[in-house]
Amino acid sequence: MNHHRFLTRFLVLMLLALAGLPALLFARGPDVPCTGIDCEQVALFDMPASGFWGNPQEVGIGIHMYVQNEVMFGMYYGYAPTGAPVWYLFTARLQRADDSPGLLRAEATLEEYRNGSCIGCAPAAPEQAGLPGHISLVFDQRNHGIYRIDGGEAIHIVPLHANSAVAGEFRDTMRYALPDPEGAWVLTFKAESGAGAWFERVGSISGVFGSREVRDAQGGHEPHAIDWTFASVSSGEVFPIGRLFCTTYGEGSPPSTIDLECGLELEYPSGMFPEFDGGVRFPLPYANIGDGRIVSKDPVSGIRLEAFRIGYD
Amino acid sequence: MKWIFGLLLALWLAPLWLTPVLAQGGPGYPCQGCVExxxxxxxxxxxxxxxxxxxxxxxxxxxxxxxxxxxxxxxxxxxxxxxxxxxxxxxxxxxxxxxxxxxxxxxxxxxxxxxxxxxxxxxxxxxxxxxxxxxxxxxxxxxxxxxxxxxxxxxFIAGVGYARLLPSYTDYNFPDLNGTWVAVQEVPQADGNWRYDSHIGELRSSSKLDRYANWNLLESWTPLDQYVILGLYCAFNRGIPGVDDPHSHDVPDCWLSDIVDLPDRPLGERLYFPVPYANIGASRISAVHPQTGVRLTMYRLEYD
Structure with missing residues (x-):
């Protein structure tokens, strides 16, 4: 790994975040539209991404969320009224409301601790010093959410991608730095075997997303699109079996005349999932495409997709 | 619900009163199976x-x-x-x-x-x-x-239970691994590229003793056609054919056993990957085969 490449990317991301400050005039944080599907009603992800989250326009404040099996364990890193750094611990269980089953919600009390060990000091047990506030979180996509402190102003947050190449074609409208998936991934699938069946089918296929291809709109008649071919390798032969795409129509990009639509199409012979013989198209809200994970569910077949970037995290 | 968070907070605060106990002769966290x-x-x-x-x-x-x-x-x-x-x-x-x-x-x-x-x-x-x-x-x-x-x-392990499976040999808390996992093999090729293979199934614990623990990845084509290719076990010298156990006879080692297609070798060769105890995580299990450089990583589905 090239040390300078890492640092350069990180610094560039930080500069881009600072460059977004004028947007503060309109909203706090990146409101990433949920396009292509009704995210409020269709559950396409099981949990938000784990990692550092924040509003890229407000550097210096971070929420580290780590989700395991619907349990969220997090830290809020901010400041006391004096300006001193402070952190608050919170734990919550992610839940779905009946009237908006596509959204994941969490409610938690922030806990402040004091009098623990300082650096180089003898061990000391910290004491709970207070409950300074209440945090509520709502996620409509795996990599986009909103939080509020004590019911106050909504702040949009996204995960910090410190070391991922970005596909920036739709950055202005979507306000989410789309990680470029080029590289090795394993795609996994889960589905019931049929109506009333108890058997759960699982399957996987590994392969590589190729480099990004860009098609520019031409006078509004052709889509403005980006896509990546997904290919598996077997016996030394490379077999393209699908593609990940984001497409919009319009006079260049943006503005567009219809919403951006992203998806993952797969077509290949599969003994366990014969649906793939005829092709399956997984809808992908833009911010379900993460740097280390891509998740979705095909509403037609009911097949759940969870893709892991190999060796990434 | 509350008991989970209580458990987390207890764990968060626990090290203070655990420290004297551990310092008085606990096995610590040896990197058993590590290579130099x-x-x-x-x-x-x-x-x-x-x-x-x-x-x-x-x-x-x-x-x-x-x-x-x-x-x-x-x-x-x-x-x-x-x-x-x-x-x-x-x-x-x-x-x-x-x-x-x-x-x-x-x-x-x-x-x-x-x-x-x-x-x-x-x-x-x-x-x-x-x-x-x-x-x-x-x-x-x-x-x-x-x-x-x-x-x-x-x-922290927050989403599943955990236990000290080998308390005489490591203080490491092994997470409950039962669930759906995909195993990914990264196989180095002669031209410098990598080939990727995967298989998926239910990881099930089959036995746990003070000196032995075993899990199998149960794969299936149909409900009536189930089979096991990949196993994970922690045990004393298992006498693996053709593999010199590089470790002490007095300490159990953990191994992942899987079938790998290696370049220029017969199809389907079984490899034994040493797995240091604390490579066995709640959402990832990682191993590298020292002789071939094949990397084997297991990812837990629908967990994080």
Whole structure:
């Protein structure tokens, strides 16, 4: 790994975040539209991404969320009224409301601790010093959410991608730095075997997303699109079996005349999932495409997709 | 619900009264099965980590393709909360090639907005010191600031139960592994590229004793056609054919056993991957085959 490449990317991301400050005039944080599907009603992800989250326009404040099996364990890193750094611990269980089953919600009390060990000091047990506030979180996509402190102003947050190449074609409208998936991934699938069946089918296929291809709109008649071919390798032969795409129509990009639509199409012979013989198209809200994970569910077949970037995290 | 959070908080506060016990002769966290020339894991766990010897102190860690973003959380000498940011690439140090290390200046940030207040840009102040974070296993590390005493760091396990399966040999808490996992093989090719293979199934614990633990990945084509290819076990010398157990006869080793298609070799060769105890995590199990360089990583589905 090239040390300078890492640092350069990180610094560039930080500069881009600072460059977004004028947007503060309109909203706090990146409101990433949920396009292509009704995210409020269709559950396409099981949990938000784990990692550092924040509003890229407000550097210096971070929420580290780590989700395991619907349990969220997090830290809020901010400041006391004096300006001193402070952190608050919170734990919550992610839940779905009946009237908006596509959204994941969490409610938690922030806990402040004091009098623990300082650096180089003898061990000391910290004491709970207070409950300074209440945090509520709502996620409509795996990599986009909103939080509020004590019911106050909504702040949009996204995960910090410190070391991922970005596909920036739709950055202005979507306000989410789309990680470029080029590289090795394993795609996994889960589905019931049929109506009333108890058997759960699982399957996987590994392969590589190729480099990004860009098609520019031409006078509004052709889509403005980006896509990546997904290919598996077997016996030394490379077999393209699908593609990940984001497409919009319009006079260049943006503005567009219809919403951006992203998806993952797969077509290949599969003994366990014969649906793939005829092709399956997984809808992908833009911010379900993460740097280390891509998740979705095909509403037609009911097949759940969870893709892991190999060796990434 | 509440018992889970209570358990988490108890764990968070537990190290203080555990420390004397562990210091009096617990086995610690030996890197059993590790080799000298390379780490046997691809990436350390992204998680909230805690300092075993310093309750309420720890690290938030996110790793992305070899780059680590960390936040140290702890307390000032007056007992006030404190955090420092640090970032850097994970490197394989020349003086300790079996480990992965990040060395970076801590960033001290102050005077940002208070909770629920309007935004104001914080000040980035002079660095208070250099952090060194060193992983010998995917779920075990030491952390030091400047020349200070290294602290033992371990990730929280929040989503499943855990147990000290081999209490005479390691203090490591093995997470409950039962669930759906996909195993990914990264196989180096003669031309310098990698080939990727995978298989998926239900990991099930088949036996647990004080000196032995075993899990099998149950795969299936139909409900009536189930089979096992991949196994994970921790045991004393198993007499693996053709494999010299590099470790003591007095300590159990953990192994992943899987069938791999190697280039220029007969199809379907079974390889035995040594797995240091703390490479067995709640959402990842990672191993490297020292002789062939094949990497085997297991990812848990629908977990994180």
């Amino acid at each position: 020339d390379r780490p046997l894991f691809t990436m350390p766990s992204s998680a909230l980590w805690y300092a075993l010897e310093r309750p309420g102190t720890g690290l938030s860690i996110t790793v992305q393709d070899g780059f680590l973003v960390g936040m140290y959380y702890g307390f000032t000498p007056t007992g006030a909360p404190l955090w420092y940011l640090f970032t850097g690439p994970l490197e394989q140090p020349e003086d300790a090639p079996s480990k992965m290390r990040v060395r970076a200046n801590l960033q001290r940030v102050e005077n940002g907005p208070c909770l629920g207040c309007g935004y104001q840009a914080p000040d980035f102040l002079p660095s208070p010191g250099e952090a060194t974070l060193e992983f010998d296993q995917a779920n075990h590390a030491t952390f030091a600031i400047d020349d200070g005493e290294p602290l033992t760091m371990l990730p």
